[in-house]
Amino acid sequence: MRFLTTFQTADFLDTLVSLAAAFILGTLIGAERQYRQRTAGLRTNVLVAVGAAAFVDLAMHLSGADGAVRVIAYVVSGIGFLGAGVIMKQGMDVRGLNTAATLWASAAVGSCAGADMIAQAVALTVFVLAGNTLLRPLVNAINRIPLDERSSEAxxxxxxxxxxxxxxxxxxxxxxxxxxxxxxxxxxxxxxxxxxxxxxxxxxxxxxxxxxxxxxxxxxxxxxxxxxxxxxxxxxxx
Missing domain, CATH: 3.30.70.260 (ACT domain)
Structure with a gap:
């Protein structure tokens, strides 16, 4: 079996660390989305992060950094199709844009983990969670400001x-x-x-x-x- 001759413990442990990091960080992002009852919740964000990490890690092992860059480009475009599935238009209202953006960010977290940039993946997760939680009071405060029709395009x-x-x-x-x-x-x-x-x-x-x-x-x-x-x-x- 070719597996027995090509298996390397160090490479396997490296992949395991990347996938585990993507799983944990994707869980953090997805838990916040699940708590708010969004369309793409815990499992979806975890799978996006882990999937992106797996593809990038695979490319890293097969073709090095150049292969990883090419795969990341495909991950970015591929997540766009997944994000489009959670965007819904109801009359004049469009819902799901923030959820789609969060999926895109989860893919970025997974890509960082797959490229062995664990610290960057953690930092990105912190920023994603901050954007979805800490900015919410500011959004609510802005939305409560009366709209001035003479200065707002609509x-x-x-x-x-x-x-x-x-x-x-x-x-x-x-x-x-x-x-x-x-x-x-x-x-x-x-x-x-x-x-x-x-x-x-x-x-x-x-x-x-x-x-x-x-x-x-x-x-x-x-x-x-x-x-x-x-x-x-x-x-x-x-």
């Missing part, structure tokens, strides 16, 4: 509830009215809300706005025949 939606008879002319009138107020329209859609009510949704080009100006447009349009309601809303999610 996607705005202007909505008109109209009768079917008013739809043909009101669609063009809405676009003209918004553009005359210096708010260009990127797209217009029509949705049904019952048999006698339609909703025109105009998506504005992403920009900063003055709420008073859009309120004035809404008030002006509500005075038009066939208009039941006019309003606008924003979406700050990328």
């Amino acid at each position: 996607t705005y939606y202007f909505k008109l509830a109209v009768t079917p008879a008013a739809l043909p002319g009101m669609r063009d009138h809405l676009v003209e009215r918004l553009e005359s107020a210096k708010y260009p329209v990127a797209d217009v859609e029509v949705a049904e809300h019952g048999d006698d009510l339609l909703e025109i949704v105009a998506t504005l080009v992403s920009t900063a706005i003055d709420p008073k100006e859009l309120d004035a447009v809404a008030a002006d349009l509500e005075r038009q025949p066939g208009i039941r309601h006019a309003t606008w809303e924003l979406n700050t999610k990328d």
